[in-house]
Amino acid sequence: METVSYTSQWTAAARALESERSDALFVDPLARALAEPKGFELLDHYGGGGLVEFVAVRTRYLDDAIGDAVQKGIRQVVLIAAGMDTRAYRLSLPDDVRVYEVDHQALIDEKEKRLAQLGSPAPTVNLQRVGADLAGDWSAALRATDFDPAQPTLWIPEALLFFLTEEQSATLMRTFAANSVPGSQVAVDILSKALLRSPATQIFLSSLNEDGIPWLFGTDEPEEFMAGTGWTVRELKEPGEPGAGEGRWPYAVQPREVKGAARNWLLRAELA
Amino acid sequence: MPSTTSSNLDTVRNWLLAKHPERTSIAADEDLIKARLVDSLSFVEFVLTVEEASGVEIDHETIDLEDFRTLEAIERKYF
Numbered sequence: 001m002e003t004v005s006y007t008s009q010w011t012a013a014a015r016a017l018e019s020e021r022s023d024a025l026f027v028d029p030l031a032r033a034l035a036e037p038k039g040f041e042l043l044d045h046y047g048g049g050g051l052v053e054f055v056a057v058r059t060r061y062l063d064d065a066i067g068d069a070v071q072k073g074i075r076q077v078v079l080i081a082a083g084m085d086t087r088a089y090r091l092s093l094p095d096d097v098r099v100y101e102v103d104h105q106a107l108i109d110e111k112e113k114r115l116a117q118l119g120s121p122a123p124t125v126n127l128q129r130v131g132a133d134l135a136g137d138w139s140a141a142l143r144a145t146d147f148d149p150a151q152p153t154l155w156i157p158e159a160l161l162f163f164l165t166e167e168q169s170a171t172l173m174r175t176f177a178a179n180s181v182p183g184s185q186v187a188v189d190i191l192s193k194a195l196l197r198s199p200a201t202q203i204f205l206s207s208l209n210e211d212g213i214p215w216l217f218g219t220d221e222p223e224e225f226m227a228g229t230g231w232t233v234r235e236l237k238e239p240g241e242p243g244a245g246e247g248r249w250p251y252a253v254q255p256r257e258v259k260g261a262a263r264n265w266l267l268r269a270e271l272a
Numbered sequence: 273m274p275s276t277t278s279s280n281l282d283t284v285r286n287w288l289l290a291k292h293p294e295r296t297s298i299a300a301d302e303d304l305i306k307a308r309l310v311d312s313l314s315f316v317e318f319v320l321t322v323e324e325a326s327g328v329e330i331d332h333e334t335i336d337l338e339d340f341r342t343l344e345a346i347e348r349k350y351f
């Protein structure tokens with residue numbers, strides 16, 4: 001498996017911890033098994049920094065985005081860099097929803113092997129997996145399935161953009177747009193550039209760098225970034241705000257005008 | 273050292289302790305970042321706390337992390 005793919009075991013480990021809390025924002029019963037073998041070790045190694053809390057808040061935020069989109073009639077959900085995501089199993093979605101998980105083929109093979117060891121639980125929706133390199137031309141592989149670009153789609157590239165450059169992130173968003181009709185949406189997390197620049201982040205960033213999984217892209221102007229790729233931001237939140245883990249975030253939410261504050265953006269956008 | 277100085281530095285120490293209930297003390301030379309007492313998401317709030325306690329205005333854009341690594345370093349630079 002590619003080195004970057006092990007980070008999906010790391011986020012699965014964070015989801016396992018959240019699932020076991022009495023005030024859990026969601027319950028992912030498969031997370032603990034899918035975090036094997038490296039997830040908890042990575043969590044420990046990179047530890048702290050609000051990562052576990054952020055994964056929990058982000059997961060719930062994007063769960064809610066899916067719920068809303070489906071309520072509005074969207075029936076195609078594409079999980080880009082799906083990793084060990086189990087939304088196709090744990091969200092009670094109408095059974096005419098089609099979920100597509102796109103990730104490296106080696107990751108998909110590993111995930112399917114682990115799911116088979118768990119007795120091959122059945123997804124509650126129509127689920128298809130697409131092995132592809134997201135830094136390349138992956139959309140042809142998606143279109144080779146029954147994915148229909150003429151139907152509205154919800155695109156969710158969760159916990160991915162920081163592993164891409166700004167240019168690759170923009171290309172990804174434009175590729176979504178090129179395969180979308182009006183009414184389609186993107187729901188995504190984006191780092192702030194301030195987080196990447198903060199002196200307090202540098203030890204963490206250099207250890208990611210040494211491990212071959214550098215964090216690259218962040219922006220302090222998420223609305224502008226999205227607009228430049230064909231998407232209009234309809235909702236922009238930070239963890240700790242209402243609808244984004246309010247009461248469960250251990251940090252103060254800094255007003256937008258506080259310059260240099262490290263932030264994580266959670267947003268929903270619509271085709272412009 | 274005037275007593276106001278150390279009590280102001282205590283404001284900073286107490287802020288850290290309040291955020292980390294598992295801790296009862298922080299040594300003057302303990303690396304706050306390595307010990308994960310301060311991280312990127314709490315850093316701005318931490319700097320504001322030092323600013324308020326010391327009365328020294330801090331330019332967030334030109335911060336040198338070394339001045340914030342330990343309570344000792346903070347005292348040297350800002351108190």
Ligand SMILES: C[S@@+](CC[C@H](N)C(=O)[O-])C[C@H]1O[C@@H](n2cnc3c(N)ncnc32)[C@H](O)[C@@H]1O
Pocket residue numbers: 002004005006007008011012080081082083084085102103104107132133134135136157158159160163
């Ligand atoms: C941090 S994990 C996130 C997984 C999942 N979305 C989650 O939130 O738990 C990053 C994922 O991105 C995938 N990934 C990174 N770069 C990729 C690329 N160029 N092509 C395909 N997948 C990629 C990795 O395989 C990994 O599963």
